[in-house]
Amino acid sequence: MKKFLQIALGIVTSVGGFLEIGSVTTAAQAGASFGYKLLWAILIGTICLIFLVEMSGRFSAVSKHTIVDAMRERFGFPFFSIVLFGMVLVAFMVLVAELGGIGLSLQILTGIGFPWWAIPVSFVVWLLMWKGTFGLIENGVSLLGLVTICFVVAAVKLHPDWHHAARGLLPALEGDQKAKYGFVAVSILGASISPYLMYFYSSGAIEDEWDVSYIPINRVIAFFGMSFGGVLSMAVLVTSALALQPNGIDIDKFDQAALLMTTALPRWGFYLFAVSMLIACLGAALEISLAISYFFAQGFGWNWSESLTPSKDARFCLTYTIIILLAAVPLLLHIDPIKVTMISMALTAATLPLAIIPFLFLMNDPIYLGEHRNGWISNSVVGIVILISFVLAVISIPLQIIGG
Amino acid sequence: MDLVRDVLDKKLMDREDCEMGRVDGLVMRIGENSQPRITHIEIGGKTLWMRLHPGIAKLAATLARTWGPKRAATVRIPWSHVVTAGKEIKLDVEARETGAIDWEIWIARHIIERIPGGGHEEEE
Numbered sequence: 386m387k388k389f390l391q392i393a394l395g396i397v398t399s400v401g402g403f404l405e406i407g408s409v410t411t412a413a414q415a416g417a418s419f420g421y422k423l424l425w426a427i428l429i430g431t432i433c434l435i436f437l438v439e440m441s442g443r444f445s446a447v448s449k450h451t452i453v454d455a456m457r458e459r460f461g462f463p464f465f466s467i468v469l470f471g472m473v474l475v476a477f478m479v480l481v482a483e484l485g486g487i488g489l490s491l492q493i494l495t496g497i498g499f500p501w502w503a504i505p506v507s508f509v510v511w512l513l514m515w516k517g518t519f520g521l522i523e524n525g526v527s528l529l530g531l532v533t534i535c536f537v538v539a540a541v542k543l544h545p546d547w548h549h550a551a552r553g554l555l556p557a558l559e560g561d562q563k564a565k566y567g568f569v570a571v572s573i574l575g576a577s578i579s580p581y582l583m584y585f586y587s588s589g590a591i592e593d594e595w596d597v598s599y600i601p602i603n604r605v606i607a608f609f610g611m612s613f614g615g616v617l618s619m620a621v622l623v624t625s626a627l628a629l630q631p632n633g634i635d636i637d638k639f640d641q642a643a644l645l646m647t648t649a650l651p652r653w654g655f656y657l658f659a660v661s662m663l664i665a666c667l668g669a670a671l672e673i674s675l676a677i678s679y680f681f682a683q684g685f686g687w688n689w690s691e692s693l694t695p696s697k698d699a700r701f702c703l704t705y706t707i708i709i710l711l712a713a714v715p716l717l718l719h720i721d722p723i724k725v726t727m728i729s730m731a732l733t734a735a736t737l738p739l740a741i742i743p744f745l746f747l748m749n750d751p752i753y754l755g756e757h758r759n760g761w762i763s764n765s766v767v768g769i770v771i772l773i774s775f776v777l778a779v780i781s782i783p784l785q786i787i788g789g
Numbered sequence: 790m791d792l793v794r795d796v797l798d799k800k801l802m803d804r805e806d807c808e809m810g811r812v813d814g815l816v817m818r819i820g821e822n823s824q825p826r827i828t829h830i831e832i833g834g835k836t837l838w839m840r841l842h843p844g845i846a847k848l849a850a851t852l853a854r855t856w857g858p859k860r861a862a863t864v865r866i867p868w869s870h871v872v873t874a875g876k877e878i879k880l881d882v883e884a885r886e887t888g889a890i891d892w893e894i895w896i897a898r899h900i901i902e903r904i905p906g907g908g909h910e911e912e913e
Contacts, residue, residue, distance in 0.1 A: 696907050699900070700892065
């Protein structure tokens with residue numbers, strides 16, 4: 386019974402925590418510009434994420450190490466510092482985007498511009514970290530995140546043509562606008578395959594004291610949690626394809642994205658969208674701040690636990706305090722959160738090899754995993770998706786920059 | 790024992806299972822008539838940054854002189870204090886007395902404790 390509850394809670398929190406500004410913006414943009422044609426990117430991104438999350442949980446349950454611990458031990462400090470620099474830089478940009486997402490949601494709810502919200506929002510995020518425990522952040526916020534299921538309701542209410550949508554699950558080349566198509570595909574992959582989620586999940590497995598007996602539970606949670614999450618992203622894309630594409634609305638402003646719910650749910654759509662985004666971005670902001678602090682603390686061997694009093698893990702707490710404060714600065718300077726989102730998602734995709742290839746080495750290491758190490762299926766699936774994302778990123782990011 | 794695989798960069802725990810950093814460096818002694826021996830484990834930024842670039846180490850040292858706990862020498866723990874070396878390296882020392890967690894204590898006292906709700910570093 387206890388195990389069943391754990392599985393249920395695990396799935397529910399994964400679903401509630403899945404959507405954030407990256408997945409919503411990229412999926413909405415894909416739908417608005419290309420109809421159903423980019424559904425395949427969400428599909429392969431989600432499949433890859435299922436494998437990666439399963440691996441992260443298994444790695445920590447078996448080896449009792451977090452991914453970051455093992456990365457420093459196996460590859461040594463010089464290589465570790467390169468990964469640290471790359472990952473923290475990208476995660477920081479994503480954090481700026483999430484805080485911006487909260488600010489934009491408040492802006493469309495209250496009419497007060499997002500730069501005014503930068504300080505209050507980062508203060509609330511910091512306060513939740515300062516006062517909260519790991520359980521509160523993992524479960525509380527993700528449970529509230531279930532409100533994002535409203536995107537599925539909206540998608541179904543618009544009666545999509547399912548056959549047509551299913552065709553979008555197969556990759557196809559776009560005739561014109563090739564550069565933009567590639568760039569949006571890359572951003573979707575970056576938004577789906579978030580390395581910070583792996584660090585967060587693997588640290589969570591250690592905080593919750595998982596052991597080998599959790600391997601089956603972990604598999605079920607990873608599969609169902611991430612699949613349902615992927616369905617939410619697809620629902621955003623479908624809603625956007627039906628509500629925005631016919632009207633020729635292209636998303637470069639957040640209030641345009643808000644329109645995607647009003648076609649399906651005229652009365653509540655606007656507020657539901659704003660509240661969903663607010664909660665989803667808040668959850669993601671907390672997870673990313675934690676992931677960055679975990680990265681430093683584990684890499685350097687500091688005490689860390691989100692459930693300790695701050696003075697018992699001072700360096701860990703100082704790290705997230707500084708990161709959250711710094712993340713408010715770009716927003717105060719009126720930098721457009723949607724632009725930051727698109728750039729940081731594409732950069733995530735471009736830096737995936739840096740995060741994932743060392744991780745695959747660890748997953749195949751008998752010293753850490755013994756008989757529980759990866760088989761050829763997991764290695765090939767993750768390897769291929771990472772390769773596709775990287776190649777697409779290298780081709781489409783420069784094209785997008787040249788094309789403006 | 791394979792020094793680089795099994796010792797370098799591993800996590801260090803003190804007598805009371807308190808985290809005290811990682812093995813940032815190892816000191817070996819080469820005698821004229823004897824076998825080389827590992828004598829100390831080094832902990833701390835100085836050793837760590839040297840592994841990246843001497844320039845970064847110099848910069849870090851300059852910054853540490855104006856800000857942070859004052860400590861001139863690198864923290865060195867004699868190898869004889871190693872109890873076990875497995876998943877982590879367990880040492881028969883008190884983390885606080887070695888200087889390995891000077892920064893942790895300094896940040897707790899000077900920054901974290903001054904913020905409301907930060908608690909106190911010395912409380913049990």
